Amino acid sequence: MPSHVFADRPAQPPERGAVDALITRTRRLRGDVDAVRQDTVGADDDPQGRWQRALYDLAVHHLDDLGAHLDQLREGLPPETADAFASELAAYEADTAADTGSLLSRVGSTEWNLLTDEVSWSDELYQILGRDPEAGPMSLDELPSCVFAEDQSLLTAMVTDCLVDGRPIDGEFRIVRPDGRVRTVHMMGEPVLDSDGSTASMWAVLRDVSELRRSQRAVRESRDSLQRRQHFERTERRLAVEMQEAVLPPWCGSLRFPPGSPTPLDIAAHCRPSAHGALIGADWYDALQLPGGETLLSVGDLTGHGMAATSSMAMLLGALRGMAVAGIRPGQLMAHLNQLLDSSPQPALSTAVCCRYVPATRVLTWAQAGHPAPLLFRGGTGQALSTLDGALLGATGGASYEQGELTLRPGDVLVLHTDGLTRTSEAAASAAVPADRLTALAARITEARDAQECLRGVVEELGEGDREGDACVLVAKVIA
Template sequence: MPPHVFADLPAQPPEHETVDALISQTRQLRGGIDAVRRDAAVAEDDPQGRWQRALCDLAVHHLEDLGAHLGQLKEGLPQEGADAVDSELAEYEADGAAATGSLLSRVGSAEWNLLTDEVSWSDELYQILGRDPAGGPMSLDELPSMVFAEDQSLLTALVTDCLVDGRPIDGEFRMVRADGCVRTVHMMGEPVLDADGCTASMWAVLRDVSELRRSQRAVRETRDSLRRRQHIEETERRLAVEMQEAVLPPWRGSLQFPLDGPAALDVAAHYLPSASGALIGGNWHDALQLPGGDSLLSVGDLTGHGVAATSGMATVLGALRGMAVAGIHPGQLMEHLNQLLDTSSQPALGSAVCCRYDPVARTLSWAQAGHPAPVLFRNGTGRALATPGGVLLGATPGATYEQAELALLPGDLLVLHTDGLTHRDVAGECDTGRLTALAPRFAKARDAQECVRVVVEEFGENDREVDACVMVARISS
């Protein structure tokens, strides 16, 4: 093995201007990372934000290491011009300590002379290991006493391989300082050979990588936490989608209620997902043929997203269908739904509109709970119906709900929708201007399904913040 460079050849100091430039670049890089880290301030329940912050912290620790190493390089420069950059290095180290509270003197050196038993440590090594310089350096036999019991065999193997087989040292172990503080130390070194090729001494550089490893663990842990959260969210979204598809009516295209008769309803509906596709909410639309020939039309929305919202929606929709089949009319039906949500073990708020259509009398009985009113299109114009009183479902125990009656004419068209389709104006009322402006296009449509396509084209499926439902019902001419 050739002798180590410092055994025979003097180390060549780097150019002063080169080190100066590197220190300046390192400071600029760390300043940029600090800015990114400040921008990455997030809530504790945001796994992705915590992972990004951990990556920034790790980058800062790397840059602090680089800055400290460049500072030590500078200490070996000729004195001329060195004083001019001492203040800059001191400022760099002070900034780093303030930013992370970490130890910047993290690189120390040692040499153990096997011929004279002399041991020399740098001042930095005493600081790293928390040893009083008055106690002197430790011999190779004493050094393992500071090492974790689990890591002592590793240190012994590294030193033995170096002294006996001439192998370089490159390993990492944990050391317990006199003050009880545990530090992770990375040790690199080589044997120094004499003229006969025998090992005369062993030198080593010991680097305190405790903060670096802590940052790396934080990155791994936050990354794993983020992946677990993403997996959970993907699973919940899949369950929510499957539950929604199982509960909402499976029909596609238009339906006729009843199948024959001069005043039948032509009905079609559509669910519009949010742009992200991740916010599966409690929106529903439903059309049902009731005993006796009447038809039930309803749309609604429960607060929340995910499995909880879709399971709550399934409960409400099942109750609504059951009460409608039992003959309960919209106003009283809303009262029962309000009681159901108010007494539920998982309280939620909901809005809904429920309509019951009598094809013989061509009348529509309807009630609403904090929901946009149906929009009636007649003779080429559209208007929102006057809203009967009714608060949000689950908001007030014992709330009562008014019921309105409306006579319909052949060719009339009703559009029912959830709150997410349109936005509210400054007064908090649903802005139906874009919807009523579709009257000419509705007049040209052949059936309810074509009218639904017109609504979807106008309000879009790919740029929505929240999901929504729309239902169109047209009275046969």
Template sequence: MPSHLFADRPAAQPPERGSVDELITQTRRLRGDVDAVRRDAVVDEDDAQGRWQRALCDLAVHHLDDLGEHLGQLKEGLPPPPAEEAAAEPVSSAALPPDSGQGSLLSRVGSAEWNLLTDEVSWSEELFQIFGRSPESGPLSLDELPSMLFVEDQGLLTGMVTDCLVDGKPIDGEFRIVRTDGCVRTLHMMGEPVLDEDGGTASMWAVLRDVSELRRSQRAVRETRDSLQRQRHIAQTEHRLAVELQEAVLPPWRGSLQLPQGRSGALDLAAHYLPSASSALIGGGWYDALELPNGQSMLTVGDLTGHGVTATSGMAMLLGALRGMAVAGIEPGPLMGWLNQLLENSVQPSLGSAVCCRYNPATRTFTWSQAGHPAPLLFRGGAGRALTPPEGVLLGATSGATYGQEEEQLQPGDVLILHTDGLSARSVQFSETGGPDRLLALAPRFALARSAQDCVRTIVEEFGETEREDDACVLVARIGS
């Protein structure tokens, strides 16, 4: 009677393309079928062909286990090895040395039997190919076999063979060999003792499988996973450092700030930082307000290209230099020129945009300069407009650039808004998507605001949920009476 495994039944339908779950299910089902055949097999100790078939079933189970593991990793979404590693690996049999094991299952599996009573050794043709030996040179005895192994693996093989011959334990282990042609291969050995009528060990048979390619693939997957983990750790560390540096450099004040303190015409200030849609993108944007020794106030907003620690460290350098030059009394136009030279000569060249302003509360004069940056917006009497920008190119764009400056006479109740171009959804299309127009449209609400902080809340309500590709900074100054 034929085995139940061969009974008539509907043919399995091929899985849908890309259905990894279905492939895993079929692999598990096939593994169970092969395991059933292996358990049902009755092997006569004198039947070499039967032992060989039993060994092939064992190896088939190992292959299916490996396949199931790889499909599970594919389902989890592990990426392929990096391109440079993949390119370094042989990808076709033409590029491989002869008998490297990159072939069918049978070409990578060989059998051997060592007769302890007659000292006879028999190797299959495949085993000679695996070891890179010609059949004319003869098989290796158990004493000679360790000579082809790595020194580190010789003790492992000796221990397995001893346990098999003395204690009757099955062999199941791996070791590395150096073939006669110099190639290094990894072999998986499975074997059992063959007992005589008295229960003594008469011989030992084994099946050896070349698993070099499998182990290389597993190593590539493991190294890729480790590399991804390292990259994630580095990214998390850099993100944390960027956030800490940004928080350390930007002004610590929250809510409203009065500059200068206790004087007529003082500025009521408030600012806000809006992160990008991706929290990983910590950019080089900044805002700042500083009371100067002569009683005037410095306002600035800017942005440096790039993200992460590099951008935030560059921002810290520029902002520190800007504060120092402003305190030294340098006017906004010349100050921008010095910032351009500083950025041009920095170790890590980059581009930046900025606006720098000086406010004199005694005359309510607003003097400002810009470097490729959106102009400040002035709101008065329920209407708003962008100030006419003076000449100025991006910081770091050209050597020896000069920057002009403009003056604006302000009135009590005026509102000034300084912002970076990341405020809109796509900074490269800021002028097209209506970022400034959306701010100008808020003029009636700004006219009703009682403080700069109220204006900031209005801006955050309008732009806070926008899917920005870059972070943004907003600084609001309201002119006191």
């Protein structure tokens, strides 16, 4: 009759997560096995009883190992590994529920009688050690001959401790089978004392744990590899953040021009990383005062993440600043940046929009490369400026870029942004285009007292969502 331990139980959905449910099942099964062990194991002087006790001990140790693995899984190992542990637990439950014969096929037993020099081996022990049954069992003196050279001293020490000091045997060693294969064997045993208290014999149960140890090594090596990768990613992210902070304008909030300089524009900007990205992206914003009192405004989004993308962004932004200071207009400037990326040894693509503002005439000149057009807010309404022709930077050599012009008025507000600001899972399900999400804020933006208040309104409305990527936004308010 099957044991009550393995009686069918009604299926119940786990109250916690999948891993917690596995841990609960493992602990319950371990308690059941331990309880049955105490109820059914025979007397210590009975070879069958000793053999049963050793098998139950192995089962408990195995479940302890499984519980430790599941605890590690709950602490943060990849969730897909849960399926593997679930399969292992199901297989173990099936094996433990099977009859005694199935257990015998995995474990061998032996007893050495020190008084008569008789040795008895189970059939399974011959299979584990790869020994021909016609050759008969090995004596204690012969056993080290099949043990891996480096482990012979370990076996000798365990046997000596058992025979001389009466200590139980519990250890592992490697054996070399006649076919040359090296296997790992776990040996558990105890001395059997006679009426005088002297050791009369020694029994042991041996189990081939080669596959188990191989799996444990694989888990350990995978964990170490994962930890090294996580350390590398943290280091790369830190370096990318430091480089981004060194390249982007060193200000948060309103841009402050050098003392004594004219301030025709009130400017504020904000850069926000993705909520899901492990590595920092290469979105950028820039505001630079040019010779003659003109102002350069730009935002862009370079493909990729991490150090490679950030270094390309630094190169691109440095080139943009240098050409702007040299007086190159936005359309031609975009063409030069395109050529720079197209000929770079490290291929990359980038979207960008570049604006040049002349305060004396209030004329804004801009060009764009596959990037959302600047938004203009005036008189309580907002609209995107005309979309100009211009391919992605680095997409094709020799591309030309259309240039647009617009005369601004005092109180006008320009908003430049990367598409990560509006590209969210909510926006993807919505019929509204990205520009509509920003122009809907027209009343709040035009009523704001300064650029910082405009920026705060944009970030509060759009910057806190479940964005799919990094996001940068730059706001410029015409003062006079």
